[in-house]
Amino acid sequence: MVAADSEGPKEPGVRMFHRERSIPLRGSAAALCNNLSVLQLPARSLTHFGVVHGPSTQLLSADPEGVPLAQRQLQSKESTRVSPPLITQVHWCVLPFRILLVLTSNLGIQMYESDGSFMVFCHALDSGDASPAQAVFARGIAASGHFICVGTWSGRVLVFDIPAKGPNIVLSKELAGHQTPITDIASEPAQGQDCVADMVTADDSGLLCVWRSGPEFTLLTRIPGFGVPCPSVQLWQGIIAAGYGNGQLHLYEAATGTLHVQINAHARAICALDLAPEVGKLLSAAEDTFVHIWKLSRNPENGYIEVEHCHGECVTDTQVCGARFCDLSGSSFAVTGYDLAEILRFSSM
């Protein structure tokens, strides 16, 4: 049974997107996945953006019109090894009592106050058992309760216990479950007694591990890969959204690991996913220059996962490397592209 997609707005809230003022960057965005982090501070009418350039990361804040207000560059820690420092990801972690900015690189992990003004903690990676051909790096960052989880090149996920304030951050455990480099980690607050899964980790082989978080992290289920990396993953109301290197977007039931929806979403590798959790909107961005917006929901009768395509945007001649919603209703989003020294903004408001 094939149903054609109907043209035009499906509900009054869904309108077309238009380009808004871009925010200039000091340096272009590097060709990494998930290369844009956004911290929304609606109470202060501010949005923070973080983009990795290479050996440095740029942080900037902008007002609702996109006018840049302040900017700062963070360098990776000094290298004692031969390899030049390369930051792999920047991400704001929102914890119950504080917000920390986390940087991962080929040297280790650095955690800063949310405005990047002060480094609170750093952790050097142990490259001891790496073979000569293996690149050593950290990648994949998520907050889960009062923990920050960070992935590594070996597949191990480091879990850091974060106090309500101060620098006494401790590496409390290492999760085993993956054998290839971690690409991304997603988490959501526990949904209640029925919905126990609240963290998903993904890796270069496409394997997904589904966890129940602390104080003890329990591996609930594994969803095997199929020969392509899974660069980006999101978790919403017990639904795992996974973007793959072959352009497909899969939706799984987190509790069981069952595949419920398979979307041929993009013509090239997906590089970023983001969620607007209050409305169940999902954003997918890929190297094919497209950004697509989807509406996730559950069928009220049987609880099955449903998805609807809302909008597709072609970011001309741009190999997208990062994309995020900029407001809670999912009515605006920002995009970074390889070699592009600006953050592109789109809005339907």
Add this chain to the structure above:
Amino acid sequence: MSMRTLPLLFLNLGGEMLYILDQRLRAENIPGDKARKDEWREMDRKRVMNDIISTMFNRKFMEGLFKPQELYSKKTLRTVYDRLAHASIMRLNQASMDKLYDLMTMAFKYQVLLCPCPKDVLLVTFNHLDAIKGFIRDSPNILHQVDETFRLLIEVYGGLSAGEFQQIRQTLLIFFQDLHIRVSIFLKDKVQNSNGRFVLPVCGPVPWGTEVPGLIRVFNNKGEEVKKIEFKHGGHYVTAPKEGSFELYGDRVLKLGTNMYSVNRPVETHMSGTSKNLASWTQESIAPNPLAKEELNFLARLMGGMEIKKPSGPEPGFPLNLFTTDEEEEQAALTRPEELSYEVINIQATQDQQRNEELARIMGEFEITEQPRLSSSKGDNLLAMMDEL
């Protein structure tokens, strides 16, 4: 980030260099006896190509190249190609060498960016090697060297996962970040915009083994498909017709990496309008470089593996100009924007006093202690080459 990137970078850039040199050598007018003009030109062109290719595919050099290692700086790599380009009686001056390197890097950057999937960079490499074998098809020894490298590529890269190829792709793109030199053949073919950015078409084949976007499939708890929905994805993609061959011989299918130059399509670069995004580039070349010592070691290892033929007897090195006239070449050298000059390891050229002293110290250490295995003549060659660049 990936430790397996260097061989692919070196071979593909080398391949582009050979395409360009071959095209220029065919177009070049070599003075000589009128009656013997054609014969001499053909013979010398073949000789130059043979010399460079056999140096490039030298076995010891290749073994060193294929060891897992980080990509070193652009300066180090540029120095290797300078040396390679002079591995025969051909001589290129600074302006022509700069232009050659610009073209090589922009061409490979384009190829990497447009590969439908990360593993296709291996097909691009095979395209270059297939063409290189065409250049030296009359020389069985050199052909054998190239085939050996082919086998090494298949052995090392044939079994890598999609995830590892994605890392290689990202490492290459990071290496080429912020290079926006406009190449006239790309502008004419509309694959590059006037702002230096490449055109990314939203049509054409999807990677082999993947499906065209536009379909949503819904499954029940038992894994049975219960619904199919189409959506408008915005592009005009088609399924890939055929898989490219990763064997020693075969149809690669992908056209990226094949020779786009011919005698009638001259290669020019535009220098203007490219200086805007070079903040990071200049940053790298001005700051004191603590990696200089490691890079010199790397160079020495590579050079040690390279057997450079010096011109023997009374034959002069003949000059090759990458521009249409000598005047153009001089003009290009004078007007090349400061930020685009390749500051190859060259003590005299650096203006920074601290960097100068640091490099001089490193060179001093290097000479005395670092490479005792290098015979003094090779060591001198290396240092002499450094100084004259």
